[in-house]
Amino acid sequence: MKILIYDAKSYDIESFSKEVKKYKDIELDYIESDLDIRTASLVEGHEAVCGFVSSDFSAEVIAKLAKKGVKLILLRCAGFNNVDIEAAKANGISVFRVPGYSPEAVAEHAMALALAVNRRIHKAYIKVRENDFSLDGLKGRNLHGKVAGIIGTGKIGAAMARICAGFGMRVIAYDKFPNKDLKFIEYMSLHDVLAQADLISIHCPLTDENYHMINKKTITTMKDGVILVNTSRGELVDTDDLIQGIRAHKFHGVGLDVYEEERNNVFENRSHEILETSITSRLVSFPNVIVTSHQAFFTEEALSAISETTLQNAKAFIAGKPLEFNQVK
Structure with missing residues (x-):
């Protein structure tokens, strides 16, 4: 062949x-x-x-x-x-x-995004390079003792759940087909997971049913100051509604390895081009947002x-x- x-x-x-x-x-x-x-x-x-x-x-x-x-x-x-x-x-x-x-590769990147955006590592790196050693704008929150909400507990979601448990977090999850091997997870409805979690990490495939599952309505359900991470598919999140939520100070941080309309950008160097949409530039303009280039799998x-x-x-x-x-x- x-x-x-x-x-x-x-x-x-x-x-x-x-x-x-x-x-x-x-x-x-x-x-x-x-x-x-x-x-x-x-x-x-x-x-x-x-x-x-x-x-x-x-x-x-x-x-x-x-x-x-x-x-x-x-x-x-x-x-x-x-x-x-x-x-x-x-x-x-x-x-x-x-x-x-490699479910661990994606899960580890998801946690890396959560940690980095929580402690503003991306901002700290730039500040120190400019000899600015002040701590203004860099305050994070302990993950230990907080609630991790995992959306989808297949192999990747399960790996992320174990990482969160290792950090001393209480792990709750939503999945139509609960993973019986994950004894430490408390399964509940999507509404309850979104309402209770301090860290929400998305690990489910994209279907017609869950398209834009993160939208204006579900964002309203979330806690103020929540951290949202998506390493699955960009279309699971309504980007316009997400940006509104960021501007309304709903999120402590957002970490995205995927986003809507990324197709022409994935794995390409477009630094000398004018992009077709303003989605990427709008997202990265926020100090509490990190966007990576669909690299969660890349080990x-x-x-x-x-x-x-x-x-x-x-x-x-x-x-x-x-x-x-x-x-x-």
């Missing part, structure tokens, strides 16, 4: 090139451009494509891939909200993902796990023995 990897960065090429040596029946090609309706034609001669969170797997693109002979879509990520699954089925294309490449261990599972998915597909847990149906 020949696989074309779209949006291939240097670290992707390094990781996949090392891993593919174990597979005699798989050949990889790399392209720097991401997948869209224009670049779909470049798949000529490949039976599979590999994309990431910003790749365009819309119905139009999938139809074009199918005409080129593509039978397999490999996502080197857990989320699949950017894939038209029904279109894939209609065109006879199987879709596989990497559901649990050596996670990259290794992503390449390994992606190629395992391809091998299983070739053998006609798909890995059920990894297949998107």
